[in-house]
Amino acid sequence: MNNYLVIQTDFGISDGAVSAMYGVALSVDPKVRIFDLTHDIPQYNIWDGAYRLYQTISYWPEETVFVSVVDPGVGTDRRSIVVKTESNHYIVTPDNGTLTQIKKHIGIKEARLIDEKVNRLPRSGESYTFHGRDVYAFTGARLATGVITYEQVGPELDPASVIELPAEEAVISNGSVTGNIDILDIRFGNLWSNIDRVLFKELSIEYGDSFEVVIENGTRQIYKNIMTFGRSFADSHLGEPLLYVNSLDKIGVALNQGSFAKAYHVQSGPNWKISIRKVQKLVYN
Structure with a gap:
């Protein structure tokens, strides 16, 4: 892995949410290099989040880890996953349609369910509203810096099961x-x-x-x-x-x-x- 962690959210930067994600990542390993994709996705707009990933990901070196958090279903039974794309990038995200454009235009090679018994910020077990900090930034940083391998993210999933939003072809x-x-x-x-x-x-x-x-x-x-x-x-x-x-x-x-x-x-x-x-x-x- 190359230590690169690229973060996208709909949080904005007017409070401490993004900074908290940075802090978690750096606490995993100070050598992690953190970059912003954007934090200006319109609130709850999964479609826009999906497109910004597609717009950006191919221009980053292979093995870069992306964390994408546009998560109106936080705290529900929606899955938390990490996928490996056909372009050899990794994306840590809720499985809610955020990977629509990636799946369609780039392809998903592998998918894994995040095992939160292992890949969750210590002492955060009673919090269910900030998985961006407690699960995704933590897991993304561990993967980017080699603390865990991709296989240690959690159980393997069928890439075909990754959720897509409805999208018509031209x-x-x-x-x-x-x-x-x-x-x-x-x-x-x-x-x-x-x-x-x-x-x-x-x-x-x-x-x-x-x-x-x-x-x-x-x-x-x-x-x-x-x-x-x-x-x-x-x-x-x-x-x-x-x-x-x-x-x-x-x-x-x-x-x-x-x-x-x-x-x-x-x-x-x-x-x-x-x-x-x-x-x-x-x-x-």
Whole structure:
């Protein structure tokens, strides 16, 4: 193991929760190197937590241990697990759908149930509301620093049993590609879809082509307009919308130097759908 521990939560940093997790990890072994993925996952939003893991994990060295705590079911009978991914990373997390994107796009090689008789912070047995500190940070640090092996996490589980949230695949039908708005590029307000670049290119597209973009939330249409497919944001005028390929090789929607999400009140998640259809290129005289 490489001593790297990467932590993600929905706790924020306005109180001592994240700091307590740091302290537990360092108490296991001062040599552990702790990094933040994010602590700004919206409260209880397992979907966003799942996506941020997928967005990040492949860029870290093999054997890095991730702790992800978005856990509205803390204290219930939901499982606490550690998985080994096909990319040879480890994730310590509640089994509540947090691994949806990892399971779908990267793959889970092995899974184990955390044995809390062994892998739990000493003298924390009567606490059932802070497993992020008492179970996940403790177990993650022990694994990252080699205090325990992966086999010592606990009993083996069938990777197929790891819980997934409902997620639809992007599809092409009648000259239109339809997918999901999986996540927002929070800082800049761009929309990140699950439409892969390779699938999108089956529409026989070129940079500069025009597309009709429709965004719906359930059965309600939120947005419909024509925009250009550009290589970068500079391929549109200030304030204009555009389609582009984002850093995960998926199709994104942006507003040049503006927040598309705020401008049109668009959010993300399983109910937010996007359809893209190629139209005749617009020429202005």
